Amino acid sequence: MSTKNKKVMVVGGGIAGLTAAWELSRFNIDVELIEKTPFLGGYAIRYCCKATDECRQCGACTVEAMLKNVVEEPKIKVHLATEVEKINNNGRISVNLKKSSYQPNSAKEGIVRGYSKNNTPLHVMVDKKKCEENPDAVPEGAVELDTMGYSGKLDVDAVVLASGFQPFDAEKKGTYGYKKFPNVITGLDLECLMREQGAVVRPSDGKIAQKIAFIQCVGSRDERLGNLWCSQVCCPYALRMAEKSKHKNEDAEITVFYMDIQNASKDYAGFYEKCKTDFRFVRNIPVDIFPMENDSLSMRYMNEEDGQCINEEFDLVVLSVGIMPGPDNSNLSDLFDVGLNEDGFFAGMDKLNSTSTLKDGIFLAGTVAGPKSIAASKAHAGQAASEVIKHLGVS
């Protein structure tokens, strides 16, 4: 294998970036993996296993496995808390990197923990003062955020943009009361909750939720927001988590409010039949949620049979938030001179080759180029790796 000195930069350490990096390393290519946050794994590493009696093919466990592959692979150099500052693309691509401006949303006692045990460091001190005040709470091996990040220049032969997506900000749908009512949560919140606690509990009182509503298409397929795409993952994750909730608590009453149910897994027909016997499906997207006593929620929606408005009470409402273009897309688009499509995702070469771009040496992997499941992100990253290998003439 003649791959002397070939070096590729992968921007983003989520499942697509991890996969692209690992696939490239199999061909003796040196990989520089840049991740803005102090941890690898992106959003997908936070997802829970959705198996009931059997695997439901969510693929969350494969993210753990890929992350482990990457951290154990010496050909991949990981730069955490690092972002791209500037690039110079004349044949070989020169990239200036800087410490990222990452700030966590919340940090208990000044410390943020990674989501995978295979993250090094596993704990990051983001608030030095708080940590100094309570040194006993600082776990062994914790690293100060200030000491992380790489500033400097790297010359590479190709770049894979795998900077991912951002979940729809549910606060933009004000009438759902997200962040105002404690028991209105997003699909992502539920993923984390199930992963950390192994149960579906109400955030307000920690009690097992009995009456649960899932509202689909929150932020997706929304003309008013101009979001004219289906996020492709929300029906699968909602139905799988609903099944898991039912598996954990047989008495749970689950209602799914939807426009059109999208397929989940290869054996969709069998799975959907089971869902239909386990939950109630209502083909209507509710508009308003009102708080009630005991932090329960009242939801107003239209009855399909007679067109009448119904008010119904729920313990917990899960908003199935969709996949939105990544927060850095426009910045990265400017830096790398690669265009975005009308939805704000990166535009690939054409429909058949959506990993190459019109810019020589710059490739795309995963949700940076549009909504994808874990499995689809991995496959897309594999495709990107193949295109990079061809581009570099590695054999």
Next chain:
Amino acid sequence: MTDMKHTDMEEINIATDVLVLGGGLTGIKAASEIADSGYKVVLVEKNAELGSQKGPVSLFGLEKESKGLQDLENKITADSNVEILTQASLVSAEGVTGDFNARLSKGEEIVEHKVGAIVVATDFATAVLNENYGLTLADNVLAQTQMAELLASGAAKQKLANKTVAFLVGLGQDGNPLVMERVLNSVLALQEIEGCEAYIYAGDLKVASNGLERMYKESREKGAVYFKLTEKPNIVENGKTISFFDTVARRDIEISPDVIVVEEELRADDLNAEIAEILRINVGPSGFLQNDNVHFFPVRSNRDGIFVAGSTREISGLPSAWTDVENIAVEVRDLLGDGKKTVAKNIGVVNEDKCVICLTCYRCCPHGAIYWGDKKAVISPMACQGCGICASECPMDAIQIGGFNDEEITEKVKSSVVSSNGTPRILAFCCQNSAFEAGEMADMFKMQLPEGLRMIKVPCAGKIDVDYILNAFVSGADGVVVMACHPGNCKSENGNTFAQWRVNDVYRMMEEAGLEKDRLCFAGIASNMGSDFSHIVVDMEQKINELGLSPLK
């Protein structure tokens, strides 16, 4: 990425030619990519010509790409590294990854080829669902493909001008985004025809694919009317009128279309079953050639060196088939390299003195890695994944797995039964792919774990012998937990099932021996389920606290 101790390595030569089954566009693309990587390709097509799916290309909104597709076919036809066999089929393929002996029939002739890898690239087949709607195909009742062909021909402009066309989709089947895309493409094309009106009677709109929501919106803006129903509309006189009760408007809505277009089901190729049998690969849901197992995605089959692309493994349009082919190109390069492979000799080793060639191992190996020689079964070091199912199933105990041999594990079990200040001693047999990872996660995340818990790592739950569990109890364990991947998630397909059977065997023995069954538990778990791991072992500790320490101590 296992930490097996493989010190005894050997270099072997492998075949680097590649067999591609299926000469549709996916197969052509696969042949092209693999030949470009420097390997010789044998492309086998049952029909007289390649590119059987050329027709639909224009129907999949790939007009821009269609020139490139034609170029691709010309390129492989001219490529001396691609041997094309049309009207040919696979007869047999003995051997393992890196060393398959493919026998192909072409007419009367049988050709043999040594190949290192096999790519299956069959296309999907279509079936018109007119019967599901009580319709008979006629001049006014067209299948989706017929409508698409009509639109692609020049005749549509005149034939469909000022006509009303009704589409039926998602009510005769669940459907999928590709079915939807075909309908949307036709609807959009119809709207270019003067005076043509489109009505779409739909169940769930399957828009979970790039661009479909925009196509849906565009068609509505251009005047297409969508009726979203939960059941089939009333269709009278083979499509003369269609009606349904609108629950919001509270009235019947009836139209009399000139043409009705019936949706089609996209199914697995009829050839798949035969190919699966010859290649000893699994048939997954609905006749597609891949289990619904995330560890195989995107393109692996249950056997190393055999890959599945596009509609072979699930309903795929060309974009996702292309993604698959690129992934296969990477896999094939990685597998075949320069034709030399360094492999560990001791992944799975058969003891010649013990083996009686009963073929138990051949039958239970999920990876098709075992064949037999003169005096004993032979485990291919190329194809073996070291799961150890064979080793535990072998009635003669003739097989040992490198890094996990029985003696080592027995020692480990004995030394792991420890107790401090009388707390229960719990042994957890953990599949290294799932439970062991989950256990480490629970530990590192400071989730609650019993003091006397020790994990025994195994390559796959299928390696957990009845003897291991019995040994644990005899050595003084107060409780034993066997943890495997969930059904459908085992990298070795059914290692978890074997483990469950063996646990059931042990339950029977415990009953006979008068040992409480609660001291043994079996659980499915995934690598990211640290909290569940914690719950399972803490529950076991509580049970032991109720039962008291083991009477066997």
